[in-house]
Amino acid sequence: MNSSGSKNKFLTIAYLSPTAVILLVFMVIPILYTLYLSFFDWNLISPTKNFVGLENYTSIFTDSVNRKVLLNTIVYILLLLILNFIIPYFISLIVKFFINKMKNSYKIIFFIPSLFSLVVGAMLFSWIMNPISGPVAFLMRHFGVALPNWTNSSAMAIVMLCLITNWKVFGYNFVLLLTGLGSIPQNIIDATKIDSIPRWKMVRDIVLPLNKSIAFYVLILTIVQGLQYVFTPISVITQGGPYYGSSNIFYHTYLNAFVLYKTGNASALAVITFLVFLILLYLEMKFVEGRMGNCE
Amino acid sequence: MNKFREGGWHILLLLICLVLLLPVVFMISNSFKTLQDSYHSMLQIIPLHPTFSNYTTLGRQIDxxxxxxxxxxxxxxxxxxxxxxxxxxxxxxxxxxxxxxxxxxxxxxxxxxxxxxxxxxxxxxxxxxxxxxxxxxxxxxxxxxxxxxxxxxxxxxxxxxxxxxxxxxxxxxxxxxxxxxxxxxxxxxxxxxxxxxxxxxxxxxxxxxxxxxxxxxxxxxxxxxxxxxxxxxxxxxxxxxxxxxxxxxxxxxxxxxxxxxxxxxxxxxxxx
CATH class of the missing domain: 1.10.3720.10 (MetI-like)
Structure with a gap:
């Protein structure tokens, strides 16, 4: 018995260690090292790092460019929540409860853009919305209206960049939310039909509360993943411009680290991002109880 | 009445399908057009003068x-x-x-x-x-x-x-x-x-x-x-x-x- 117990222990370690080693080397140690770097002034190359204490952090909140980027990040979050969470949620409710035919076809078709690279998405939108040679500008010219050059306006650029990620993740989030709706017990829904409760009322009073947990999961996903997804079109189309107007905290971290070589500033921004991530993770685990524990 | 309303929802859903897929359709179609055609007949799904020239150009420019x-x-x-x-x-x-x-x-x-x-x-x-x-x-x-x-x-x-x-x-x-x-x-x-x-x-x-x-x-x-x-x-x-x-x-x-x-x-x- 004892020997099989120690053999089991050995096997457990052997089976878990490939994942554990990769996570340790490429995730846990990097997180700690980023924290360490955030207290130094460094340029990624020089052999010496200067300890500067909390200076990198204070500069985040005093520097006007950093403040602009943080503000943009909040605008991005709000827009992404509307485009990538509320709209797919609304559509998934319609497909689940308000139509009978073609449910599966919509699922299959909506998912298709999720298969494609965001670089393809960025290219397509820069064509569609091209103020000179794009189809939207072409159609608008017929009505005598000119499409403004949206890369010159930070507000329009942010909207366009969000739309690109929306094109990609709409179907993915739709599938997740639709699955969540599918796990609501059918007898509850049938009961409301017998009592002839209007369907929108059934959705509001029964479906939305029951589907809270998966909806919250997609909401967190929308924020954390959405901001990372938007990195690609920013990098391909605007590079954060005009004058940091379409940059967000992710792109600004990258810019500081690999373009401006301000490793300390980049690390401090990354640590702030990580703290926000931890808060969201905590909320998710509290809200979505049980999701994390399916190994039992 | 209900049938009528379901039809309305289907119009919305089909519109979403179009918005999601049309860019890809135009992308494939324009990849078979010359630069000039892609500008003058950009909304033409079947290319007027289909050509492989973009693909051969790519083949020359990159590996x-x-x-x-x-x-x-x-x-x-x-x-x-x-x-x-x-x-x-x-x-x-x-x-x-x-x-x-x-x-x-x-x-x-x-x-x-x-x-x-x-x-x-x-x-x-x-x-x-x-x-x-x-x-x-x-x-x-x-x-x-x-x-x-x-x-x-x-x-x-x-x-x-x-x-x-x-x-x-x-x-x-x-x-x-x-x-x-x-x-x-x-x-x-x-x-x-x-x-x-x-x-x-x-x-x-x-x-x-x-x-x-x-x-x-x-x-x-x-x-x-x-x-x-x-x-x-x-x-x-x-x-x-x-x-x-x-x-x-x-x-x-x-x-x-x-x-x-x-x-x-x-x-x-x-x-x-």
């Missing part, structure tokens, strides 16, 4: 086979790495009992959504220190750091009766044998669909290649495409669209074959 191979090789390493590590770890979580299991699982799974900016600087330094910049393993390693597979495999293992595995264990059959002869054959559809998702994601990956691959001969398709998009305008769109069309064939083909399994696995990733 397409090399790009496809680089992308494939990277995605294959990531996919295999994630499948193997994920299967073993999921097996341990499902069928072994050990101290702190719940906590270890929690830590593993929490890493899934850690933003890449938090780890990109140290990972870049490590990859450059071990001389893997501009190589497929160098760009694959940070991508393997993803515990999604564990979550998806655990979910898939739910459909294998636990009593079956327990009785095999009592009969003295080793875990390796159970994994090789029972679990993997039963989970084959899940392994294929999870592998397909991993492969497609890595095929499209942009962030790590941008950081790790600086040498043009090591580029993957998304990086090559980026070079055809000019932020100052003046992009040759038919050319960029031809390269994009080449890029989307692989994921589209995988989806056509495994569509049902892929959608199932995606659904599982969000379920508790």
């Amino acid at each position: 397409l086979l090399r790009l496809i191979w680089n992308t494939f090789f990277m995605a294959a390493i990531v996919t295999l790495g994630k499948l193997i590590t994920g299967l073993f770890a999921a097996y341990a979580f499902k069928y072994f009992s050990f101290k702190g299991k719940k906590w270890i699982y929690l830590i593993f799974v929490s890493t899934i959504f850690v933003p890449f900016t938090v780890i990109m600087i140290p990972n870049y330094l490590v990859i450059s220190k071990i001389n893997l910049l501009n190589t497929a393993p160098g760009v694959a390693l940070p991508q393997m750091c993803d515990a999604t597979g564990i979550m998806l495999f655990l979910k898939a293992m739910d459909k294998i009766p636990k009593s079956l595995i327990e009785s095999l264990k009592i009969d003295g059959i080793s875990s390796h044998m159970i994994l090789k002869d029972i679990i993997i054959p039963i989970l084959r559809p899940s392994i294929i669909s999870i592998g397909a998702i991993f492969f497609i994601n890595s095929w499209n990956e942009y962030v790590w290649p941008t950081l790790i691959l600086k040498d043009k001969s090591s580029f993957t398709l998304p990086l090559a495409l980026q070079n055809y998009i000019s932020s100052e305008g003046g992009t040759n769109f038919p050319l960029a669209m031809a390269l994009s069309t080449i890029m989307i064939i692989v994921p589209l083909f995988i989806y056509l074959i495994f569509q049902r399994y892929i959608l199932n696995s995606i659904s599982n990733s969000g379920l508790k």
Whole structure:
């Protein structure tokens, strides 16, 4: 018995260690090292790092460019929540409860853009919305209206960049939310039909509360993943411009680290991002109880 | 009345289908047009003077086979790495009992959504220190750091009766044998669909290649495409669209074959 117990222990370690080693080397140690770097002034190359204490952090909140980027990040979050969470949620409710035919076809078709690279998405939108040679500008010219050059306006650029990620993740989030709706017990829904409760009322009073947990999961996903997804079109189309107007905290971290070589500033921004991530993770685990524990 | 309303919803849903798919349709169609036609008849789905010239131009300007191979090789390493590590770890979580299991699982799974900016600087330094910049393993390693597979495999293992595995264990059959002869054959559809998702994601990956691959001969398709998009305008769109069309064939083909399994696995990733 004892020997099989120690053999089991050995096997457990052997089976878990490939994942554990990769996570340790490429995730846990990097997180700690980023924290360490955030207290130094460094340029990624020089052999010496200067300890500067909390200076990198204070500069985040005093520097006007950093403040602009943080503000943009909040605008991005709000827009992404509307485009990538509320709209797919609304559509998934319609497909689940308000139509009978073609449910599966919509699922299959909506998912298709999720298969494609965001670089393809960025290219397509820069064509569609091209103020000179794009189809939207072409159609608008017929009505005598000119499409403004949206890369010159930070507000329009942010909207366009969000739309690109929306094109990609709409179907993915739709599938997740639709699955969540599918796990609501059918007898509850049938009961409301017998009592002839209007369907929108059934959705509001029964479906939305029951589907809270998966909806919250997609909401967190929308924020954390959405901001990372938007990195690609920013990098391909605007590079954060005009004058940091379409940059967000992710792109600004990258810019500081690999373009401006301000490793300390980049690390401090990354640590702030990580703290926000931890808060969201905590909320998710509290809200979505049980999701994390399916190994039992 | 109800029929009428359902029709209204279908119009909305079909419009969404159009918005999502038309850009791709126009992309493919314009990739077969000359630069002039792509401007003067941009909304013409069937090209007036169909031409392969964009594809042949691409073939002259960049080493397409090399790009496809680089992308494939990277995605294959990531996919295999994630499948193997994920299967073993999921097996341990499902069928072994050990101290702190719940906590270890929690830590593993929490890493899934850690933003890449938090780890990109140290990972870049490590990859450059071990001389893997501009190589497929160098760009694959940070991508393997993803515990999604564990979550998806655990979910898939739910459909294998636990009593079956327990009785095999009592009969003295080793875990390796159970994994090789029972679990993997039963989970084959899940392994294929999870592998397909991993492969497609890595095929499209942009962030790590941008950081790790600086040498043009090591580029993957998304990086090559980026070079055809000019932020100052003046992009040759038919050319960029031809390269994009080449890029989307692989994921589209995988989806056509495994569509049902892929959608199932995606659904599982969000379920508790």
